[in-house]
Amino acid sequence: MAILVTGSTGVVGTQVLDHLKDSGAEIRALTRKPESAQLPAGVAAVKGDLSDIDGLRDALKDVTTLFLLAPNAADEQTQALQALSIAREAGVKGIVYLSVFKGEHYTDVPHFTSKFAAERMIDQFDLPATVLRPAYFIQNDERQKEALLKHGVYGMPIGAKGISMVDVRDIGEAAARELLRRERAGEPQPGETYELVGPDAVNADWVSATWSEALQRPISYGGDDLVALEARLKSVSPAWLAYDMRLMMQRYQQDGAVATPAQVARLASLLGRQPRSYRDFAISSAAAWAQE
Structure with a gap:
């Protein structure tokens, strides 16, 4: 009887482990x-990764519940589908898929x-899974620090339609609860499905006004x-990934990617509180940066 967390050292995985660590579960x-x-x-650390079939088979021995986070890799789909098949063969009784x-x-x-595609497999085989669908991560905008502070610019081209960005801590808590x-x-x-979304529709005008308020200085889009x-992403990541992010x-x-009130309310029902807001993230980040 154990829970296996994949992607355990990444942004989401560390949050999942943080919310699981005092649960009493293995x-x-x-x-x-x-x-x-x-x-x-x-x-307990277990050696392996989703591209290592035999290693994954070994890792799933005596595991009853799996958190599946496939890496953002060129063969992500293959890794996810194979992991689901191996979990199914292993008789895992519960899966939480990101x-x-x-x-x-x-x-x-x-x-x-x-x-x-992984969701379609879960549905077709009626796997005992919770599918979590996170929007763009709020914490991705920590990378905007230099542009905001040095140039007074918010640099991510999110457009005017709006995105219901989600806090990664809410992702970790939702996954741990399920x-x-x-x-x-x-x-x-x-099976269950949750959209992991925040309460704010973050767009170009809104994000500029929010950071202007948080930093107490004019911020432009x-x-x-x-x-x-x-071009900027290609300087720090493979070309295929840079193009994926551009698309x-x-x-x-x-x-846009704006959640409905019902989707926000469903996440709130899982968390037992309202999802964290982008505005609170901006205010707390500005306060932290001022102390550095």
């Missing part, structure tokens, strides 16, 4: 480098379509230039 963390992984006390908000609609964005619910149940539970975005931002500009 927690294992899948990692390529167990000897150097910084894990909470009591969490998908993406609007995955079924953004068919031209590779990593969105990869995640929705993992523990499924782990503690006597038998496999029916850097514009919708996707060519420049791709995602293109769809955000064209269509």
Whole structure:
């Protein structure tokens, strides 16, 4: 009886482990480098990754509940589908799968379509899974610090339609709650789906005004230039990933990704409180930066 967390040392995985660590459940963390992984006390490191089939089979022995986070890799879809098949063969009674908000609609964005393919498999085989669909992470905008403070510009080309950005701490808590619910149940539970979304529709004008308020100085929007975005991302990541991110931002500009009140309320019912807001993130970040 154990919960296995994949993607355990990443942005989301660390949040999941933080919310699981004091639960009393046996927690294992899948990692390529167990000897150097910084894990909470009591969490057991298990060597492996989703691209290592035999290693994943070994890692899933005696595991009853799986948190599945496929890496943002060129073969993400293959890794996710194979992991689901291996979990199914292993008799795992519960799965929490990290998908993406609007995955079924953004068919031209590779990593969105990869995640929705995994959702289709979960549905077709009636796997005992909770699908979590997070929107764009609020904490991604920590990377805007230099542009905001040095140049007075918000530089991510999110467009005018709006995105219901989500706090990664809410993702971790939602995942932990569903993992523990499924782990503690006597038998496999029916499927569930949650959109992991924030209460604010963050767009160009709104985000500029919010950061202006938080930093107490005028902040302008850097514009919708996707060519420049791709070039900037190519300097720090593979070309395929830079283009994937450009396609995602293109769809955000064209269509937005704004949650309905019902979707926000459903997440609130899972968390037992309202999701954290982008405005609170901006205010707390500005206060922290002022102390540095």
